[in-house]
Amino acid sequence: MPAKVLSPQSGGWLSSRHRRGFTNTVAAYAFLLPALIGVFVFRLYPIALSLVKSLFQTSFVRGTTFVGLENYRVLLEDPVFWQSLKVTLLLNLAINPIQIVISLAVALLVNRQGHIVRIYRTIIMLPMGVSLAIACTLWRIMLDPNNGLVNSILNAIGMASQPFLTSPSQALWSIILIASWKGIAYWMMFFLSGLQEIPDELYEASTIDGATHAQQIWYVTLPLLRRVALFVTVAVTSANFLMFVPMFMLTLGGPNMSTNTLMYEAYVSGFVYFDEARGMAITSVILLILLIVVLFEFRLLKED
Amino acid sequence: MKKKIAVSIVLAILLHLMAGLAFGTELNIIRTSGDDWIAPLYDKFTEETGIKLNINAIPHREMIQAIEVMMRSGSSDVDIIHVDSPLTASYAVRGFLLPLDPYFDIENSGWTEAGIAAGSWDGKLYSAPFETSTQVMFYNKTLFDQAGLEYPPMDVEQRWTWEQVAEAAKKIKAATGKWGLAWQQINRPYQLLPLPQSLGGGSGVGPDGLAVDGYLNNEAWVKAFQFYYDCFNTWEISPKGITVDEVWDNFTAGNIGMIVAGTWSIPSAEEARASTGLDYGLAPHPYFEGGVPVTPTGSWHWGINAKSKNIEAAVKFIEFMTLREDIIDWRFKTGGQLVPHEAMFEIIKNDPNYQQFPLDIYHVAVYELANTAVVRPVTPGFVEWEDITIKAFEDIRNGTDPKTALDNAVRRLEPLMRRYK
Numbered sequence: 071m072p073a074k075v076l077s078p079q080s081g082g083w084l085s086s087r088h089r090r091g092f093t094n095t096v097a098a099y100a101f102l103l104p105a106l107i108g109v110f111v112f113r114l115y116p117i118a119l120s121l122v123k124s125l126f127q128t129s130f131v132r133g134t135t136f137v138g139l140e141n142y143r144v145l146l147e148d149p150v151f152w153q154s155l156k157v158t159l160l161l162n163l164a165i166n167p168i169q170i171v172i173s174l175a176v177a178l179l180v181n182r183q184g185h186i187v188r189i190y191r192t193i194i195m196l197p198m199g200v201s202l203a204i205a206c207t208l209w210r211i212m213l214d215p216n217n218g219l220v221n222s223i224l225n226a227i228g229m230a231s232q233p234f235l236t237s238p239s240q241a242l243w244s245i246i247l248i249a250s251w252k253g254i255a256y257w258m259m260f261f262l263s264g265l266q267e268i269p270d271e272l273y274e275a276s277t278i279d280g281a282t283h284a285q286q287i288w289y290v291t292l293p294l295l296r297r298v299a300l301f302v303t304v305a306v307t308s309a310n311f312l313m314f315v316p317m318f319m320l321t322l323g324g325p326n327m328s329t330n331t332l333m334y335e336a337y338v339s340g341f342v343y344f345d346e347a348r349g350m351a352i353t354s355v356i357l358l359i360l361l362i363v364v365l366f367e368f369r370l371l372k373e374d
Numbered sequence: 375m376k377k378k379i380a381v382s383i384v385l386a387i388l389l390h391l392m393a394g395l396a397f398g399t400e401l402n403i404i405r406t407s408g409d410d411w412i413a414p415l416y417d418k419f420t421e422e423t424g425i426k427l428n429i430n431a432i433p434h435r436e437m438i439q440a441i442e443v444m445m446r447s448g449s450s451d452v453d454i455i456h457v458d459s460p461l462t463a464s465y466a467v468r469g470f471l472l473p474l475d476p477y478f479d480i481e482n483s484g485w486t487e488a489g490i491a492a493g494s495w496d497g498k499l500y501s502a503p504f505e506t507s508t509q510v511m512f513y514n515k516t517l518f519d520q521a522g523l524e525y526p527p528m529d530v531e532q533r534w535t536w537e538q539v540a541e542a543a544k545k546i547k548a549a550t551g552k553w554g555l556a557w558q559q560i561n562r563p564y565q566l567l568p569l570p571q572s573l574g575g576g577s578g579v580g581p582d583g584l585a586v587d588g589y590l591n592n593e594a595w596v597k598a599f600q601f602y603y604d605c606f607n608t609w610e611i612s613p614k615g616i617t618v619d620e621v622w623d624n625f626t627a628g629n630i631g632m633i634v635a636g637t638w639s640i641p642s643a644e645e646a647r648a649s650t651g652l653d654y655g656l657a658p659h660p661y662f663e664g665g666v667p668v669t670p671t672g673s674w675h676w677g678i679n680a681k682s683k684n685i686e687a688a689v690k691f692i693e694f695m696t697l698r699e700d701i702i703d704w705r706f707k708t709g710g711q712l713v714p715h716e717a718m719f720e721i722i723k724n725d726p727n728y729q730q731f732p733l734d735i736y737h738v739a740v741y742e743l744a745n746t747a748v749v750r751p752v753t754p755g756f757v758e759w760e761d762i763t764i765k766a767f768e769d770i771r772n773g774t775d776p777k778t779a780l781d782n783a784v785r786r787l788e789p790l791m792r793r794y795k
Contacts, residue, residue, distance in 0.1 A: 215615040325772040
């Protein structure tokens, strides 16, 4: 009997192959299942829920009623929403290129052998070990406008003290600094592993062809880093669009709403002002913007 | 043999469960963190009643949000919550709290009238008065001496005006380089409301408990917060950038000339005197020239979750904490926080320790409670109101024009308050 099943001429062989294919598919999905459940429960379901809830409004007196797109209409007329949108876009226009370029540059610098480099690499990666909440607290102490470390250094080199987190014109940049201090180390790791995957032969060949170091980076390294760069770009963008901890811990969206991002505004609406619907509407807007930006990034960095 | 082991395991589990049933009443409590000195009372309560307490201590602002999330989800996991007294209305309106009238003989409880009023909404008591508060002015004698200044008198009839305070603060700043003036809760309405109220500006909310335009941004408010603005920005006598949690420590470290702070800080100031030689004095809360003296008040109450399954035990806990005279005695003498109960007034009147510095300031405290204390606004939207006013105060502190900041706060608050109409 087994011979018949395995015979290449018989239909049994084909069905067996199909069956094996089918079994493999089932097995693959079975292995994926825990992750898929996670994606559904922690990602898709909350997204769907927030979309639905953004269509309702709750009054403490009248209860919950369906209002359609009313929450979105109110948002569009709300100066606080526009201010938060402006801050969010400004933050992302600045922080994403800064983090990507610097982490790539640092990865290129430490992508070589040797003890000293290894020590540097460790030092650069140290911020990764500090949670963002603790990093914020440390930086708040260092950026203290009265007697913080940073101002002491500025004074020592003859510069005036800066207000940093207490000034509407500097607070957002201070947050960019803090988030990047931690973020760059993290994203650098991905670039570094991407760099180490590039075969040495390619560099050798280009050396024989007479390429300079700069030309090697431009013609060999960067094209081969494209996939990693795409991942890092998309991940950096979504991480920064959803950034929340520094606003929550350091500025509460101030001074003068200068750090009031959409994410923070959504949190405040939902958890401080009990306006769940407005919070949900804002998160849906963030999602939409993020989707557009990420699609754009995909097109830009897509491999031909 | 195996059977014996199995039987004994089952028996052990059963016994354990029975023990749980017989002695295992547990109360889950959410309270604000920071007053760890009170912990021995929890142990004493468990010792006396066998009721176990699971205490969840969370920093003030985060606790308010944690309570919101839990209570709105209809959870019965929490039995007792620490209620910031002005939040009583907000919780009561939304059915979070159990009315306490059936469980306590309120008339003969000994709780002060002000305490009962602060814990009541719509004629019912929802939160039991546990603590109340007043503020006085602490000043650093060393810095005063260095600036060649006379000390402010402790007499309520001769209390300093804010104008006098600011002048002294400028001199301290000039002579010592230290900060002249600070407020303990440097950007919170609890602490700052007496500024506009001293000028007749009201509590920041209209009589209906919901209107804010014309109440949070009227002329007296703008004038009062112009003074606050000047302290940080024009005269630079008050510190920017430091948080509520850090201000007081700057006073005990000798970096601040005058600080308006709660009487609950006296134990900490005494500690600093013993350890670092902090030489400090006390004076009544200042007021504006041409205005009236107004002081902050209100503090923590205890409330029972309307959905709690351990009401009887929860009532026992509240009785123990707020009505037992030996407990009140220990609490007041250890923590320094005012107790809204008759028993405290007896201690201040009769205990010899309270007739000399620094505890004699409690006579001022009693005067303030009776004559100048004004509660924070009674509104179901207090959480939103407080959050947005804090942000406005913080913006003013950081250099925003007071009128602009207060108008912005009104614009943000109006749609939020409308939801309660």
